[in-house]
Amino acid sequence: MARAFLFVLDSFGIGHAPDAAAFANEGADTFGHIAQACAEGRGDRPGLRQGPLLLPHLRALGLSHAAAIAAGHDVAHLPSATGFYGAACETSRGKDTPSGHWEIAGVPVPFDWGYFPETEPTFPRSLTDAIVEKAALPGILGNCHASGTEIIARLGEEHIRTGKPICYTSADSVFQIAAHEEHFGLERLYQLCELVRVLVDPLNIGRVIARPFLGESAENFERTANRRDYAVPPPEPTLLDRVEAAGGRVFGIGKIGDIFAHQGVSEVRKAAGNMALFEASLKAMREARDGDLVFANFVDFDSLYGHRRDVPGYAAALEAFDRKLPEALTLLQEGDMLVLTADHGCDPTWSGSDHTRECVPVVGMAPGLRGGSVGLRRTFADMGETVAEHLGIPRGPHGISFLGGLAPDA
Numbered sequence: 001m002a003r004a005f006l007f008v009l010d011s012f013g014i015g016h017a018p019d020a021a022a023f024a025n026e027g028a029d030t031f032g033h034i035a036q037a038c039a040e041g042r043g044d045r046p047g048l049r050q051g052p053l054l055l056p057h058l059r060a061l062g063l064s065h066a067a068a069i070a071a072g073h074d075v076a077h078l079p080s081a082t083g084f085y086g087a088a089c090e091t092s093r094g095k096d097t098p099s100g101h102w103e104i105a106g107v108p109v110p111f112d113w114g115y116f117p118e119t120e121p122t123f124p125r126s127l128t129d130a131i132v133e134k135a136a137l138p139g140i141l142g143n144c145h146a147s148g149t150e151i152i153a154r155l156g157e158e159h160i161r162t163g164k165p166i167c168y169t170s171a172d173s174v175f176q177i178a179a180h181e182e183h184f185g186l187e188r189l190y191q192l193c194e195l196v197r198v199l200v201d202p203l204n205i206g207r208v209i210a211r212p213f214l215g216e217s218a219e220n221f222e223r224t225a226n227r228r229d230y231a232v233p234p235p236e237p238t239l240l241d242r243v244e245a246a247g248g249r250v251f252g253i254g255k256i257g258d259i260f261a262h263q264g265v266s267e268v269r270k271a272a273g274n275m276a277l278f279e280a281s282l283k284a285m286r287e288a289r290d291g292d293l294v295f296a297n298f299v300d301f302d303s304l305y306g307h308r309r310d311v312p313g314y315a316a317a318l319e320a321f322d323r324k325l326p327e328a329l330t331l332l333q334e335g336d337m338l339v340l341t342a343d344h345g346c347d348p349t350w351s352g353s354d355h356t357r358e359c360v361p362v363v364g365m366a367p368g369l370r371g372g373s374v375g376l377r378r379t380f381a382d383m384g385e386t387v388a389e390h391l392g393i394p395r396g397p398h399g400i401s402f403l404g405g406l407a408p409d410a
């Protein structure tokens with residue numbers, strides 16, 4: 001009996017990566033800075049949370065050890081952990097969500113994505129002309145780098161008045177389109193994104209993202225859970241395809257289906273909010289059979305708190321996840337493997353609103369195997385290869401399994 005459960009805490013980095021300077025992210029540390037801010041009273045928000053960051057279950061598994069390993073520190077002084085723990089660096093050149101997830105699934109991105117410049121307008125004229133013409137639009141708004149919540153507050157009312165969709169980008173390889181679910185129409189927004197997906201293909205853009213919202217004024221605009229990502233497919237078969245080829249099923253919880261352009265995802269299960277995503281993950285864990293993979297993405301950490309630079313919000317979301325974690329741990333049987341990790345950082349104490357280049361945690365539990373350190377992994381792909389070996393799938397070319405190090409007699 002072998003089953004695997006991969007949980008991605010979207011953006012939960014544990015300290016700057018060795019190549020962080022190339023991203024101007026030296027010193028970034030999502031976990032460390034949240035913990036530090038909470039310890040100093042900067043993580044308090046009345047009615048939400050207060051005091052030091054309390055993550056007893058994650059720490060018991062080995063999260064503090066993982067952070068120490070990411071920083072190159074010794075873990076000998078820490079109380080012993082119940083799980084396996086380590087940290088991983090990213091070899092893909094982007095610090096975006098698809099790069100991170102594909103690399104976790106054994107396929108680093110070997111090329112540079114296309115990006116839009118930090119000029120205004122940011123999009124090439126030929127592209128916006130083609131969009132306006134092919135979609136018969138009265139024009140577009142935005143056409144700049146922006147934070148999604150700020151730009152709908154700034155341009156949402158004009159969007160409703162004029163019918164022009166709000167188009168923006170970020171430091172990621174994305175073309176984002178915000179539009180009102182009712183005034184513009186949700187289906188119409190999706191169709192527009194499909195059209196733009198084709199138009200940005202020659203520019204090597206990773207994702208076109210529909211960002212629908214509701215509300216009638218800048219004070220009450222709110223993005224809805226109907227976000228949809230149109231990603232290019234991964235450049236090679238991923239762990240997901242390999243699990244399916246071996247006869248297993250892949251349960252993609254939350255954004256996973258979109259991130260992998262629906263390749264190798266046997267069942268897509270969406271849910272709104274981290275807690276609903278956790279419930280969907282627990283349900284899939286109960287249903288999973290021998291050879292199956294449950295791959296879950298917990299998006300709120302990143303989109304609601306990391307990008308919004310909201311320390312108390314991020315801390316409260318981590319604490320809620322931690323409180324829920326025992327429910328997943330009690331479902332683990334002999335032959336199961338749970339890995340908790342992240343796809344990049346998004347330090348809420350950092351400047352701007354973009355991701356941060358960080359190491360990610362590799363923390364987990366596999367009943368029947370011993371715990372302990374798996375060290376600092378050169379690539380996220382080591383996680384995918386470990387899961388592959390655990391499930392008895394032939395090895396792939398980009399990572400090295402650490403399963404041998406967890407053998408009971410090791």
Ligand SMILES: O=P(O)(O)O[C@H]1O[C@H](CO)[C@@H](O)[C@H]1O
Pocket residue numbers: 097146147148149169170171172173174176209211303307353354
């Ligand atoms: O500010 P919002 O719209 O949340 O944008 C964020 O979401 C995008 C996709 O994850 C990222 O590229 C980042 O810029």
Ligand SMILES: [Mn+2]
Pocket residue numbers: 010011096097100302343344
């Ligand atoms: Mn992400």
Ligand SMILES: [Mn+2]
Pocket residue numbers: 097302303307346355
């Ligand atoms: Mn993000």
